[in-house]
Amino acid sequence: MSENISWKAKLQDKMPQDWAKEIDEFEANIELNKQGKMEARVFAETRLRRGAYGQRYDNGHRNDGKQIRQLKYPNQGMFKGPDTHWDAPGMERIKFPWGGITADQLEVMADLAEEYSDGIGHITTRQDFQLHFIHIEDTPDIMRRLAAVGITTREACGNSVRNVTACPLAGVCNTQAFDVTPHSKAIFQFMLGHPDAQDFGRKFKIAFSGCPGEGCGLVNMHDMGFIAKKVMVNGKETRAFDVYVGGGLGPVPYNAKLLFENHPEDEILPATQAVARVYGRLGEKKIRGMARIKFLVAKLGIEEFRKLVVEERKILPHDPRWTTLIPECAKEQETAAHKPSELKDGKYPEGFVKWAKTNAYKQIQPGYTTVYVKVPLGDLTSKQLRGLAELSRTFVKDTVRTSVEQNLLFRWVSNADLPAFYEALGKLGLNEANANTISDITSCPGTDTCKLGISASRGLARELSRQLDKEMESLPQEVKDLKLKVSGCPNSCGQHPMSDLGFYGVSRKSGSYAVPHFQMVIGGEWTNNGGTYGMAVAAVPSKRIPQAMRRLTDKYVKERQKDENFQKFIARIGKVEIKNVLQDLTVLPTHDAEPELFTDWGDPREYTIADIGKGECAGEIVTPAEFSTTAAESKVFEAQLKLDAKDYKGAVALSYDSMVHAAEAVIRNHNREYVGDADTTVDIFRKSFFNTGVFVKHVNNTQFAAFLFKAHDNKLANPNPDEAHRQVEEAQLYLEAVYSYMNNAEPGPVPAAK
Amino acid sequence: MDFHKINVKFFAEKGSELSLHSFIPVFHRWIQEDKLEGFLVDVTEYTHVQEGPGVLIIAQEANYSVDEAEGKRGFMLAQKRVPEKKAEEHFKTAFRRCLQAASFLENEKEFAGKLKFATGHFEVTINDRLAAPAGSASQAAIEKVLKPFLDGLYGSGSYQLTGEKDAKKLAGFVVKVNTNPEASALLAKLK
Ligand code: HEM
Ligand code: SF4
Numbered sequence: 001m002s003e004n005i006s007w008k009a010k011l012q013d014k015m016p017q018d019w020a021k022e023i024d025e026f027e028a029n030i031e032l033n034k035q036g037k038m039e040a041r042v043f044a045e046t047r048l049r050r051g052a053y054g055q056r057y058d059n060g061h062r063n064d065g066k067q068i069r070q071l072k073y074p075n076q077g078m079f080k081g082p083d084t085h086w087d088a089p090g091m092e093r094i095k096f097p098w099g100g101i102t103a104d105q106l107e108v109m110a111d112l113a114e115e116y117s118d119g120i121g122h123i124t125t126r127q128d129f130q131l132h133f134i135h136i137e138d139t140p141d142i143m144r145r146l147a148a149v150g151i152t153t154r155e156a157c158g159n160s161v162r163n164v165t166a167c168p169l170a171g172v173c174n175t176q177a178f179d180v181t182p183h184s185k186a187i188f189q190f191m192l193g194h195p196d197a198q199d200f201g202r203k204f205k206i207a208f209s210g211c212p213g214e215g216c217g218l219v220n221m222h223d224m225g226f227i228a229k230k231v232m233v234n235g236k237e238t239r240a241f242d243v244y245v246g247g248g249l250g251p252v253p254y255n256a257k258l259l260f261e262n263h264p265e266d267e268i269l270p271a272t273q274a275v276a277r278v279y280g281r282l283g284e285k286k287i288r289g290m291a292r293i294k295f296l297v298a299k300l301g302i303e304e305f306r307k308l309v310v311e312e313r314k315i316l317p318h319d320p321r322w323t324t325l326i327p328e329c330a331k332e333q334e335t336a337a338h339k340p341s342e343l344k345d346g347k348y349p350e351g352f353v354k355w356a357k358t359n360a361y362k363q364i365q366p367g368y369t370t371v372y373v374k375v376p377l378g379d380l381t382s383k384q385l386r387g388l389a390e391l392s393r394t395f396v397k398d399t400v401r402t403s404v405e406q407n408l409l410f411r412w413v414s415n416a417d418l419p420a421f422y423e424a425l426g427k428l429g430l431n432e433a434n435a436n437t438i439s440d441i442t443s444c445p446g447t448d449t450c451k452l453g454i455s456a457s458r459g460l461a462r463e464l465s466r467q468l469d470k471e472m473e474s475l476p477q478e479v480k481d482l483k484l485k486v487s488g489c490p491n492s493c494g495q496h497p498m499s500d501l502g503f504y505g506v507s508r509k510s511g512s513y514a515v516p517h518f519q520m521v522i523g524g525e526w527t528n529n530g531g532t533y534g535m536a537v538a539a540v541p542s543k544r545i546p547q548a549m550r551r552l553t554d555k556y557v558k559e560r561q562k563d564e565n566f567q568k569f570i571a572r573i574g575k576v577e578i579k580n581v582l583q584d585l586t587v588l589p590t591h592d593a594e595p596e597l598f599t600d601w602g603d604p605r606e607y608t609i610a611d612i613g614k615g616e617c618a619g620e621i622v623t624p625a626e627f628s629t630t631a632a633e634s635k636v637f638e639a640q641l642k643l644d645a646k647d648y649k650g651a652v653a654l655s656y657d658s659m660v661h662a663a664e665a666v667i668r669n670h671n672r673e674y675v676g677d678a679d680t681t682v683d684i685f686r687k688s689f690f691n692t693g694v695f696v697k698h699v700n701n702t703q704f705a706a707f708l709f710k711a712h713d714n715k716l717a718n719p720n721p722d723e724a725h726r727q728v729e730e731a732q733l734y735l736e737a738v739y740s741y742m743n744n745a746e747p748g749p750v751p752a753a754k
Numbered sequence: 755m756d757f758h759k760i761n762v763k764f765f766a767e768k769g770s771e772l773s774l775h776s777f778i779p780v781f782h783r784w785i786q787e788d789k790l791e792g793f794l795v796d797v798t799e800y801t802h803v804q805e806g807p808g809v810l811i812i813a814q815e816a817n818y819s820v821d822e823a824e825g826k827r828g829f830m831l832a833q834k835r836v837p838e839k840k841a842e843e844h845f846k847t848a849f850r851r852c853l854q855a856a857s858f859l860e861n862e863k864e865f866a867g868k869l870k871f872a873t874g875h876f877e878v879t880i881n882d883r884l885a886a887p888a889g890s891a892s893q894a895a896i897e898k899v900l901k902p903f904l905d906g907l908y909g910s911g912s913y914q915l916t917g918e919k920d921a922k923k924l925a926g927f928v929v930k931v932n933t934n935p936e937a938s939a940l941l942a943k944l945k
Pocket of ligand 2: 444445446447450451452453454457487488489490491492493494615
């Protein structure tokens, strides 16, 4: 135990070097921002791309139930985004591609939740984890500790390719065409930081499903999605995908459109790249509400969009990873910890049989079961996370996955182990039955922590779960089987459109008071990859939702025709009749007559919508050129630190990197898609901007460009302190010149080379 | 060694059966009343989680909670960022804040006579695996700063320390004092 050791030093050898470097850069950005050298807007997008989100009340005020209070965050005047206070608690989203999580990773999550958050790791509706109430200055160490166990938070938020999700049953499922795990892994690796995915107007979400009929993959709501199938090619069975594009939720949900049918396995990487390029080029950049790919696909029509993608695919420069990555990823096959076995007859632990009925899934592999661990609201304590890591080591072999239902799945449990596994889960308080039933409710963060929350989605989900669990035994099977999902506002992060009974937060007024409500969206389909979205039928006050839900389920049980499912039932009786059933519940009393209606679930404060802030889901519009200047800033800043540490070689290397990024900014100012190595960048800068006089014209000094050429043409192998100091200063001056150029330059393409 | 991320949890002697939900309105009221020292931000709750962090006040300097970890209810403070000051001050601040808030809670009208936290039975851990990785070296280092502090507060020889042995858990001690002094007397010493 030494006094001043840092996580950075302690984990240096455990992190992939490029990740470690990126985190250092991010830390340098934090420092730059603190010194007021970075625009809040640019810093916001920088942190969002690393998964560091804002949280409710970070705009500096909060309703305490009596009045709106100004929050006295310590460093007043310091911001981590437009109108986002530096010291305000924030959220860190941590990506788990295809939902896979190892025992070591579970343990690190446990430690992080305990040390930096509130003791809870939260599973999201896209197979990620989130930590809440985090200080921005703790995020670099959080990222390092994650990187040391193979997790990056890069592109967990912001306008980038978000987590690539996949059915958590992939590989063990009875209805799958084949295991889509290697494909989701490959796309994740291929698209992470891919140059063609850096200039999107909005986020881009990809999902994989092993079959068309189930809902675990929810392809229909994704920007891009893949459904596995086997097809016959020249009499031989081969692997292929139906590729979908342009689905999405948000206030107006869109169904994904079929882009390619029976697309060969080895063509899915280039197809994704081609789609990314078309979207990057033609997608809306200015109007955020219109920037998701779903709007582009709808505007062009799928035929035209397909044509563009096909053309783009033809001109893509070949990348060997298109064909090597998937087979490489397929090499890592899951194995079981124990031999297959059969569950022995005999005396089982109390509650086991009931639990097994809802929480155990018979795998395609004989002798094995996948266990659904029902995680209430997706929340796990540090102790539970550690306990689960132990169970994962004892019973399975790093085959745990998160689900979009906010549960955890333990795959490959040998059948004879089930009673012991059940008991071990019980010790962690995690052997609740009723997974995948009506009481297993999905919810977004809502007013608990989300800036955009209108109603308490988690509060409602908690209450409904509690009530339903109590009476589960007496519920008819057709009610038990319903899916229930809640979002705190129309943005649909709780994925309510794809549930039988969905709810999203809205507010209504009674006199001068606001009343929290939920809009009921019913008859949506979870199966068929979220095949149809539900319809909004009535906005009901939050506190009356349990009653409203009961009326609908009672009606369903009484009036359903033989084998009629909920979707068909709703379609048959129609919206008008449902409205009638709920009508009286929508009438608002006065405040004095029923004061509890004026508060939300789990929150005794008198309700107001004044706490709603500006969301960060859309990210900030930061141009590629601005990203380059930001990178140049942090490189020169890091170079300074190296000088202080008397590492002159490091200082020279980083100051050179800074200059190359600055030159890249000049090029991107005219060609936002530009990507190139250092030699190409310096060459274009020299020929198109320097030799032509364009750069000098706006900077009024030839010397600055010369600094770049000097550093590039005569790389200092063993710089002395003076040389290193000089080059760092020159990098700073060159960067200033680039800013000056960007402020003054006329728009237009890159000038012809001279 | 700078141990400033200190967790202190005073175990409940009475009131473990009170519904966790009943603490939520009280914590909201405390924010309205600026009841505690420091800057309180929000209330958050995990009533749906077994043996979890319970109900919390998120404050800038610390999280306060009616905690249920290990199935033992207690009033807990988890110190977060602190302004630079002397290491020995950190324990004093953490104990003062925690004891003060616990004693406020006992005296809230809803809980009068029904809730009591033992002033002489608590857990102190260092919530920072960099400064205090689990193991005997950390245990010894913590003991070195904790003991003089506890000697001053409770009197030397008046308590027993039980060290944490689980390598996955935070380093620290459970402390059992021979008596349960009045919170006010302890607070007077912690001013
Ligand atoms: C205008 C702002 C926002 C929009 C339009 C939006 C929309 C969505 C949608 C449609 C989803 C779910 C389906 C999908 O992945 O496509 C989603 C996921 C999610 N959203 Fe939002 N959202 C917004 C802001 C927020 C904010 C501010 C939070 C909370 C801090 C939040 C939390 C989540 C979570 C936890 C998920 C699951 C995410 C994951 O793991 O990737 N969203 N968002
Ligand atoms: S649905 Fe609304 S309230 Fe829920 S997380 Fe998304 S933006 Fe926030």
